[in-house]
Amino acid sequence: MPSFPRLxxxxxxxxxxxxxxxxAVLLSPSGDIALQQRNLIIISTVLMLLIIVPVIALTFLFxxxxxxxxxxxxxxxEWNHSTVLELLIWAAPLLIIIALGAVTWVSTHQLDPxxxxxxxxxxxxxxxxxKPLVVEVVALDWKWLFLYxxxxxxxxxxxxxxxxxxxxxxxxxxxVMNSFFVxxxxxxIYAMPGMQTTLHAVINHPGTYEGLSANYSxxxxxxxxxxxxxxxxxGFDKWVAYARAAGSTLSRxxxxxxxQPSERNPVTRYASVAPGLFDAIVNRCVEPNRMxxxxxxxxxxxxxxxxxxxxxxxxxxxxxxxxxxxxQTPPRQYVGSMCTSPAxxxx
Numbered sequence: 001m002p003s004f005p006r007l008x009x010x011x012x013x014x015x016x017x018x019x020x021x022x023x024a025v026l027l028s029p030s031g032d033i034a035l036q037q038r039n040l041i042i043i044s045t046v047l048m049l050l051i052i053v054p055v056i057a058l059t060f061l062f063x064x065x066x067x068x069x070x071x072x073x074x075x076x077x078e079w080n081h082s083t084v085l086e087l088l089i090w091a092a093p094l095l096i097i098i099a100l101g102a103v104t105w106v107s108t109h110q111l112d113p114x115x116x117x118x119x120x121x122x123x124x125x126x127x128x129x130x131k132p133l134v135v136e137v138v139a140l141d142w143k144w145l146f147l148y149x150x151x152x153x154x155x156x157x158x159x160x161x162x163x164x165x166x167x168x169x170x171x172x173x174x175x176v177m178n179s180f181f182v183x184x185x186x187x188x189i190y191a192m193p194g195m196q197t198t199l200h201a202v203i204n205h206p207g208t209y210e211g212l213s214a215n216y217s218x219x220x221x222x223x224x225x226x227x228x229x230x231x232x233x234x235g236f237d238k239w240v241a242y243a244r245a246a247g248s249t250l251s252r253x254x255x256x257x258x259x260q261p262s263e264r265n266p267v268t269r270y271a272s273v274a275p276g277l278f279d280a281i282v283n284r285c286v287e288p289n290r291m292x293x294x295x296x297x298x299x300x301x302x303x304x305x306x307x308x309x310x311x312x313x314x315x316x317x318x319x320x321x322x323x324x325x326x327x328q329t330p331p332r333q334y335v336g337s338m339c340t341s342p343a344x345x346x347x
Contacts, residue, residue: 009312011066011177013060017278023186025183025209025210026038026183029183029184029185030123030184030185030203030204030205030207030209030230031182031184031186031201031202031203032117032119032120032122032201032204033111033117033185033186033187033200033201033202033203034132034183034185034186034187034200034201035186035338036057036107036110037111037186037187037203040103040107040111040157043103044100044103044104045102046101047096047099047100048096050092050096051092051093051096056227063119065229076316086147090177091297099341111161111187112219113186113187113189113198113199113200114198114200115200116132116166116168116200117166117200117201117202119130120164120202120204121164121202121204122178124164126166130165132165132166132167132168132200133148133150133161133162133165133167133168134148134149134150134164134170135147135148135157135159135161135167135168135169135170136148136149136169136170136172136278137169137170137171137172137191138172138173138174138191138278138281139171139172139173139174139178139179139191139213139217139224140173140174140175140258140259141174141175141176141218141220141259141260141261141262142213142217142218142219142220142221142223142224142261142262142263143156143157143224143226143227143258143262143265144156144159144180144211144213144224145153145255145258146158147250147273147277147278148240149273151240151243151244152244152271152272152273153217153240153243153244153265153269153270153272153273153328154243154250154269154270154273155243155270156258156265156267156268156269157225157226157265157266157267157268158226158227158229158267158269159211159225159226159228159229160202160228160229160230160231160236160239161164161228161229161230161231161236162230162231162232162233162235162236163201163203163204163205163206163231163232164202164204165233166198166200166201166202167200167201167202167203168198168200168279169189169198169199169200169201170190170196170197170198170283171190171197171199171279171292172192172193172194172195172196172197172198172282173191173192173193174193174259174281175193175259176193176209176217176218177190177191177192177193177215177217178190178192178213178215178224178320179191179213179214179215180199180211180213180214180216181211181212181213181214181292182201182209182210182212182228183209183210184203184207184208184209184210185201185211185228186199186226187199188214188215190215193284194282194283194284194293195282196282198302203228203230203282203316205230206230206231206232206235207229207230208227208228208229209227209229209230210225210226210227210228210316211225211226211228212224213225214228218261219263220261220262220263220264223263223264224262242269243269243270244272245269245271246269246270246271247271248269248270248271249271249272249273250270250272250273250274250277252272252274252277252280252286252287252288254270255274255277255281255286256286256287258340262314280292
């Protein structure tokens with residue numbers, strides 16, 4: 001038994017070469033945005049190692065040189081300052097911090113997910129009049145819904161895009177906060193209910209890549225994965241035609257059933273989508289006779305549905321308005337009532 005730990009360590013060491021077969025997708029991405037993010041990671045790591053590696057090496061060197069048994073090492077108990085050493089200690093880290101700050105500042109703006117792409121890849125500009133492919137993404141419990149407004153189709157747990165065509169993702173969630181992540185394409189972007197986030201990206205190489213949820217969202221989180229297909233234009237057109245041949249329609253009623261929690265859903269395709277469905281999902285008003293968030297916020301912007309006597313929405317009298325310098329601004333208003341048709345009142 002005493003030899004078992006050594007044998008186990010030897011076996012683990014022997015298995016290390018097998019790691020060469022692993023696919024480190026973050027270090028070998030297929031999309032330009034992910035590639036730039038990979039380069040940023042490498043540059044930042046190298047800059048930090050310029051300090052870390054010498055410090056670690058000098059730690060071992062000093063420990064060896066000034067060990068107790070080394071009688072040849074000079075010992076000066078009165079030493080307290082070295083200008084050269086101070087310059088080395090402070091100047092090198094300061095230069096590294098300045099370099100990291102410059103790289104981070106530039107890349108933060110260049111890789112802003114809300115910023116439209118400036119290129120397809122290094123040395124390749126976007127052709128004039130190129131229209132990005134719009135994909136509306138909805139994080140459900142526990143599956144992904146993709147809407148293609150230009151093509152008029154929808155899919156569950158599968159998406160595709162043409163190679164070298166910019167993609168504009170519009171991302172939201174049906175219930176809890178989630179995270180949309182295709183490692184080969186770009187970094188993760190949060191999906192939040194009642195909000196829309198955006199990601200601009202491009203895939204540069206054909207293939208099938210894994211997409212996943214990168215934010216824990218409950219029991220079915222581990223199975224919340226989908227396939228992302230990078231295709232040429234002919235392959236993408238064929239994929240769209242195959243989805244249209246599915247024959248079913250993603251109506252609002254169908255969506256309300258789809259958003260119910262379920263795990264490890266198979267790929268599902270819809271040939272058509274109810275008009276304005278994604279906008280209704282974002283505004284939390286897919287159900288009939290439910291006021292959309294944008295309408296509620298518009299009412300709030302006008303003062304709300306409160307009683308005129310509520311102090312924070314009522315108009316001030318002329319004397320107070322003059323004292324506050326508000327004579328040139330219109331008085332605050334409020335919504336007095338909401339009109340509803342008799343048919344809606346019966347529902």
